[in-house]
Amino acid sequence: DAEITQSPRHKITETGRQVTLACHQTWNHNNMFWYRQDLGHGLRLIHYSYGVQDTNKGEVSDGYSVSRSNTEDLPLTLESAASSQTSVYFCASSESVRASLTGELFFGEGSRLTVL
Amino acid sequence: SQQGEEDPQALSIQEGENATMNCSYKTSINNLQWYRQNSGRGLVHLILIRSNEREKHSGRLRVTLDTSKKSSSLLITASRAADTASYFCATDRTGANSKLTFGKGITLSVRP
Numbered sequence: 001d002a003e004i005t006q007s008p009r010h011k012i013t014e015t016g017r018q019v020t021l022a023c024h025q026t027w028n029h030n031n032m033f034w035y036r037q038d039l040g041h042g043l044r045l046i047h048y049s050y051g052v053q054d055t056n057k058g059e060v061s062d063g064y065s066v067s068r069s070n071t072e073d074l075p076l077t078l079e080s081a082a083s084s085q086t087s088v089y090f091c092a093s094s095e096s097v098r099a100s101l102t103g104e105l106f107f108g109e110g111s112r113l114t115v116l
Numbered sequence: 117s118q119q120g121e122e123d124p125q126a127l128s129i130q131e132g133e134n135a136t137m138n139c140s141y142k143t144s145i146n147n148l149q150w151y152r153q154n155s156g157r158g159l160v161h162l163i164l165i166r167s168n169e170r171e172k173h174s175g176r177l178r179v180t181l182d183t184s185k186k187s188s189s190l191l192i193t194a195s196r197a198a199d200t201a202s203y204f205c206a207t208d209r210t211g212a213n214s215k216l217t218f219g220k221g222i223t224l225s226v227r228p
Contacts, residue, residue: 033215035218040220042204042218042219043159043204044218045215045217058215090158090159092159103164104161104164105149105159105161105206105216106161107158107159107160109157110156110158
């Protein structure tokens with residue numbers, strides 16, 4: 001069965017360290033997204049990609065970067081982790097419907113990151 | 117800024133009762149989707165309603181959409197303890213090009 005997996009599921013790191021969260025999907029979806037979920041804020045979009053070599057900034061992209069070298073993976077990198085980046089991170093993917101229409105998102109199980 | 121705003125923020129009902137959750141949004145949309153999140157898990161898609169649809173059913177779920185009021189409701193009939201979860205509405209805004217904007221969610225507790 002197709003799936004989307006995130007790793008690690010839990011990570012504790014120190015301020016200033018570089019952290020990479022992995023996301024791998026076997027749906028063969030062109031669209032991939034990273035969200036963060038915080039109490040009181042719901043889900044906020046960090047970065048997204050419509051295909052290989054394509055990356056775009058979401059509403060809370062400062063301090064984060066992504067790269068898309070193949071269809072299956074969209075790793076999220078925190079260049080220099082800050083305590084404000086303590087959160088639960090979700091990766092999601094979707095099919096490319098026509099550009100004016102969004103299909104359902106398939107989510108990973110989340111990565112809980114704590115920055116001390 | 118959040119596009120979808122769910123109401124109420126929390127809802128507690130008895131098993132067997134119906135649960136109604138509301139979502140309001142601000143700009144024109146292509147479709148609106150509802151997701152469920154069990155504690156500690158990822159979000160799971162429940163139902164999608166397009167802007168030209170007014171009502172949609174899926175099992176015990178009924179979703180309505182009123183584009184003139186920019187609002188949607190999710191009704192879960194004959195609730196079960198397993199329906200305990202957080203529920204999110206997500207809007208596909210016109211021109212947003214495949215990006216969904218999520219609300220803050222509603223916490224539903226179904227008491228056995």
